[in-house]
Amino acid sequence: MTGERPDVLVIGAGVVGAACAYFCAAAGLRVAVLERGGVAGGTTSGGEGNILVSDKSPSPELDLALLSVRLWGELGERFGPDAFELEHKGGVVVAQSPEAARGLAALTAEQRGLGVEAVDVSATELAELEPNLTPDVCAGAFYPQDMQVQPMLAAAELLRGARALGATVHTGTEVLAFRCTREAVQGVVTNRGEFAARWVVNAAGTWGGAVSELAGAPVPVLPRRGFVLVTEPLPRVIRHKVYTADYVANVASGDAGLETSVVVEGTRAGTVLIGASRERVGFDRQFSLPVVRKLAAQALGVFPFLADVALLRSYLGFRPYCPDHLPVIGADPRLPGLVHACGHEGAGIGLAAATGHLIAQELTGAKPDLDLTPFRADRFADRSTEEQT
Template sequence: MAEPGSDVVVVGAGIIGAACAFFGARAGLSITVLDRGSVGGGTTSRCEGNILVSDKGPGPELDLALASRSLWLDLAAEHGAERYELEEKGGLVVATSEAGLSSLRSFAAGQGTGGVIAEPVASERLRDHEPNLAAGLPGGAFYPQDMQVQPVLAAASLLAAARDLGARVVTGEEVTGALRGADGRITAVRTARTTYPTAAVVNAAGTWGAVVGERLGGTVPVLPRRGFILVTEPLPRVVRHKVYSADYVDNVASGDAGLETSAVVEGTRGGTVLIGASRERVGFDETLSVEVLRRLAAQAVRLFPFLAQVRLMRSYRGFRPYCPDHLPVIGSDRRVPGLLHACGHEGAGIGLAPATGRLVADLLTGAPPQLDPAAFDPMRFVLEDA
């Protein structure tokens, strides 16, 4: 027996699915969210919760990031910052060589044309921002627009706000396929247990977006990119901002399948310090790599020498939803009427979620989109392959 119908089924209860559900419900659509696991149990639970503009050059992703940052602030004002643990903490990008400092300055200058505020920091002023940094670093840039949320809490809060607007959230329900009418349009999604009648489906399955897209008739080239994070014992607030080495930006933009690491260090409200970041494409292999952990720890100690005396509590790992051109897939799949995608945000999904959700809501309702969706069109890959 089929479940009650809704205007839209959102597949995925992570941060992107939660944002799509909230903005869709706020636009007046009836929404059902389905997830095979728990709320925020996938990639959303395996990340730091960054809302960054510092790592993005001028272009459509930066436009999406700036729009999303503004929406995060609106959500915090509407619901209360504590509901998301939103911190306007700022980011400090540190060069570890003179060549790196020159590249950072050039990158920051270009970002200014896109609306990013980047304040140069001389070597002798770095410790004004972070007193525990290593001595002798050549300089850096401070990004006051960078922020952070607690990712699982943020996803759960957005879904709670969507429920308040009438949305329904069903966990432990894996989507296995779609039913389509004579014209090819989706009329329902199937699960192992039942069907959910709907006029539209949003594939917000994150790293598993390619799998879900294929089941719904429109696959997209989203691949898993594994990353590890170390977590220290609770400490006083010894790291004030998100701090990372300048080579992190190059690693984010790289398409290399091999292992890449760069120092990323930040504190949390609970007192732990999070240490990353690594990237490698190894499929969905969850094997613990001691070599990656060792490399991350060594890089962090070079930035913050005091960490050498700090105990690690644990490490965790997850998969970023990687797209070959480093842009998310957001929009209608013209191969399957009624199917939209909202996935492939790689490591930026937390930051980009609100603007993604609002853009999807605009596309679903026919409202003029507040951002040009052309760069994120799912069909760009289909056209390239044709």
Template sequence: MFTSDSPDVIVVGAGVVGAACAYYAARHGLSVTVLDRGPVAGGTTGAGEGNLLVSDKEPGPELELALLSTGLWHELADRLPERVEYEPKGGLVVASADAGMKALRDFAAAQATVGVTAHEIPADRLADLEPHLAPGLAGGFHYPQDAQVQPALAAAHLLRASGARVRTGEEVTAILTGPDGGVRGVRTRAGTVRAPRVVNATGTWGGELARLAGSHLPVMPRRGFVLVTEPLPRVVRHKVYAADYVADVASGSAALQTSAVVEGTPSGPVLIGASRERVGFDRTLSVEALRRLAAQATALFPVLAGVRAMRTYAGFRPYLPDHLPAIGADPRVPGLLHACGHEGAGIGLAPATGLILARLLTDAEPPLDTGPFDPGRFMPGP
């Protein structure tokens, strides 16, 4: 039984995707309660670099989602406090040989047909963008639409701006349903919260929440490490990565893969990623992953060879087999909607995901075709 105190929607997950869902749902006139078993941004969001990328995505549904989010992040940057560190600094993708440049050229040409801006940078002009890059590279492409944000702060300020009631430290232990099988709320260890709709924004744990409702999403964790250097002058101006990063993002391999992504931050430290491997929720430090990242980063920026790494941290990307997130209504459980499985792109794709969910929750037209993200694509047949 719903009461006057019952929210219109419960968002489970206080990471950046859940925060964006709460923000846009509130802007569409809905009352929202956000629940999380940990703190705000305590999962994948807090372990992210804050990438807002179009440069690593080929034409298709994910790139369309990323381009929509790019515009929304620009709008949010004007509404959220400056300390979320939104920085439209652009990305630089470099190639070590002519064959790599040809591949980048073909990739950029395909992206241009759907609205991505990319500028070819010949080898003798790379130093204009990044003076500390290694010599001898074949060239690269500059992507001015790439940006960065401080993800934990962005999630916190989106939640604050939403006006949602946020309840942390409350683990959802059951999805409550009525006689018709539709959602009636959730049960937590602290009690029951009633609402006619629930949004699953639990990231890597999205499959677990789906199972609580009697549904199915094959979300798996994909572990990654980030190295953080001591504070430095701005020796890296853009988000810089080698061409093989794009292939690693698209790969479904469970084995360890590393391809350096190097970027400076407004506060000084340089962030070095990215590694990928499917090892469950094992947080064991991988010396091999860190060794590879350090070697690849110093190959791109020799100046980093004499810099101290102050710390490292691990996170789990929510991986789905087709590399597309699940965004939309659950076909088995009326009132349950999913917003998870974004892998390493959740921070960048969060605003578009939140806007789509808000439109679906209010029976309004979504801003793009949601068919490719339909959670039902993973449901087994009858």
């Protein structure tokens, strides 16, 4: 075994793993983070940095998002907003048809009843919020709680905070196997030796399914590919995160085929990010010109001025998708000592703070702020293999 035995091994140094490490270390636990690549080199590097409540329908995920928004705000105060490039920018959802407007109004009414700040706005008010928005809109909603961070920076800063509290971070360290007795996990075997701990946290993002298989307690986490376009730097011409009302439906869809719904937002650096696409194609990293063209065309439908703006690049990432669109969070009842923090799909950055906080509460014996039952790892036991693939 390597070095001193920590209380917690966290597998994965993306933003979720970093949050788990930070909150566990802040709770007084001894923590070691194992990452096969570099910090934030996987799913986190392909994210836009969204911290959202606006795209969450009433569900346990919305409860998780509301908790996370509060915690990200507290982390911003603790670390300083520049540490994460945290922006309280707010979100704007637009409806481009009367039917979409009615659906959006019904959603905001439900959300408000659960603690979401959702303000219904008219087409005229949309123009005041976003002067460069297309006039072809019927109505919309403004969500002041929505925020944004720079995801790789956030992961690095949280790990820096964890190290200041005594945690260790081991990059280039790939988990090859679990050491288990019949009763519990004892540790892991890596390409750099063995690590023992009381708990092992699976925060491996899109590869969380593969890690769970190594432990012999599988969870059905699958990759869902998405592209993001990046424009040349501009003055701050887009003030909020802006997306169309059909984005929420696409997020909730389990269709394996290509789905796109436009999401446009500016960054502190001046570039504009354009998403979002979703398709289940395994870990295929091949560039797709049709997807990029479709995203660009949809962006023009919301912000026509982008027709005269140059695209600098595009990038892709793999969202860790679970069949019921809920992450897997908490101790695995099938294998004591194994803890999961994965399967957040495209919301992992936003939900990271709450996930890390809840994991730390559970491991220290504190009562979690949320009921973790909806996120249990064994909830898939009754699903057929066909449903999970």
